[in-house]
Amino acid sequence: MFIIKRIHVPYESVGLVFREGRFVELLEAGRFWRFDPLWRTQVEVSDLNEPWLMLQNNQLKQLREAEAVAERAEFVDLNDNQRALVWLDGRFHGILTPGLYAYWKGLVKVRIEVVNVREGVRFEHAEAEVILKNSVSNLYLDVHDIEDGKLGVLYLNGQFAEILRPGRYAFWKNAGKVKLYQYDLREKVLDVSGQEIMTADKVTLRLNAVLTYRIADVRKVAETAEDAAQALYREVQLVIRAEVGGRTLDALLGDKTAVAREAFAAMKEKATTYGLEVLGLGIRDIILPGDMKELLNQVIEAEKAAQANNIKRREETAAMRSQLNTAKLIEQNPALMRLRELEAVEKITEKANLQIFVGDGQELSKRIVKLI
Numbered sequence: 188m189f190i191i192k193r194i195h196v197p198y199e200s201v202g203l204v205f206r207e208g209r210f211v212e213l214l215e216a217g218r219f220w221r222f223d224p225l226w227r228t229q230v231e232v233s234d235l236n237e238p239w240l241m242l243q244n245n246q247l248k249q250l251r252e253a254e255a256v257a258e259r260a261e262f263v264d265l266n267d268n269q270r271a272l273v274w275l276d277g278r279f280h281g282i283l284t285p286g287l288y289a290y291w292k293g294l295v296k297v298r299i300e301v302v303n304v305r306e307g308v309r310f311e312h313a314e315a316e317v318i319l320k321n322s323v324s325n326l327y328l329d330v331h332d333i334e335d336g337k338l339g340v341l342y343l344n345g346q347f348a349e350i351l352r353p354g355r356y357a358f359w360k361n362a363g364k365v366k367l368y369q370y371d372l373r374e375k376v377l378d379v380s381g382q383e384i385m386t387a388d389k390v391t392l393r394l395n396a397v398l399t400y401r402i403a404d405v406r407k408v409a410e411t412a413e414d415a416a417q418a419l420y421r422e423v424q425l426v427i428r429a430e431v432g433g434r435t436l437d438a439l440l441g442d443k444t445a446v447a448r449e450a451f452a453a454m455k456e457k458a459t460t461y462g463l464e465v466l467g468l469g470i471r472d473i474i475l476p477g478d479m480k481e482l483l484n485q486v487i488e489a490e491k492a493a494q495a496n497n498i499k500r501r502e503e504t505a506a507m508r509s510q511l512n513t514a515k516l517i518e519q520n521p522a523l524m525r526l527r528e529l530e531a532v533e534k535i536t537e538k539a540n541l542q543i544f545v546g547d548g549q550e551l552s553k554r555i556v557k558l559i
Contacts, residue, residue: 190224203231210249240289260289268305274298282327304362328357340409342366370405388435395472407462426453443470
């Protein structure tokens with residue numbers, strides 16, 4: 188059995204010698220021999236180019252108390268409310284959670300930034316973009332992206348914090364309760380289809396409507412309803428039912444825009460309680476049952492027939508009145524009768540290609556009769 192232990196510490200490395208679990212000395216690069224008959228000595232060789240000392244917590248505590256190591260390494264001890272950002276040679280390396288850590292000084296420039304998460308759950312840093320690109324950051328940070336056209340409502344530990352504009356935001360994990368709600372500010376369309384409603388005269392019909400709206404107050408939307416769109420849908424159903432149910436079928440079909448106009452006014456007021464703004468409301472379709480549609484067609488057909496008959500009677504009356512006026516004029520002016528006779532002769536001769544030599548004007552009517 189060998190009782191002399193040979194120790195080799197490579198270039199740009201150091202050796203940490205522990206005997207029975209206790210740190211005893213720091214070795215620089217080189218070859219060393221140590222008397223160790225019972226094999227109680229352990230040597231941890233650490234590469235100075237990889238500055239993080241990956242040792243057990245009790246070993247790190249001993250190294251921190253050793254003067255030889257304390258001068259060569261930087262120690263950071265984080266409590267439950269602290270995190271640390273580590274930079275090696277100016278490049279982001281990682282994030283440290285609560286615990287004791289050590290990094291060798293010298294070959295690699297080490298920079299450690301300690302952050303108190305109790306002072307702010309939201310992560311903010313001048314080089315946040317670089318930090319968040321590192322895959323290690325996802326283990327310790329919750330990242331949220333708010334797209335263009337949207338706003339975010341942030342709640343920390345159950346309390347409203349702020350309204351967030353489009354951008355990227357990160358929050359420390361296990362540092363507080365974070366809730367972030369995102370809302371699209373663009374105009375939206377709500378289809379209210381297939382609503383079966385009974386009119387005041389007991390006619391059941393189906394109605395389709397469309398409502399356009401947008402978010403006016405994102406905080407009120409987040410705090411007044413779990414689903415603002417669903418709440419708005421329910422409200423417009425009730426409003427349309429109330430408006431249609433208070434009208435007869437004839438009144439509804441006569442002016443369905445009145446229903447939309449009054450429903451729109453009612454919905455504008457109701458929508459404000461949810462933080463929404465109603466931009467428009469229209470009745471798209473009114474669908475009657477099959478038998479009611481047939482009856483309505485018959486009524487319309489009868490009305491149109493009556494209108495056509497009235498127009499025909501009116502024209503006949505106008506024609507008779509015109510003839511009566513003509514007869515009165517001829518009776519009062521005999522010369523007009525002669526002009527009418529001449530017009531009649533002209534029309535007959537044009538069609539029959541005849542030539543008539545008129546002698547005695549008084550015999551004109553008789554001669555025309557003979558020609559015919």
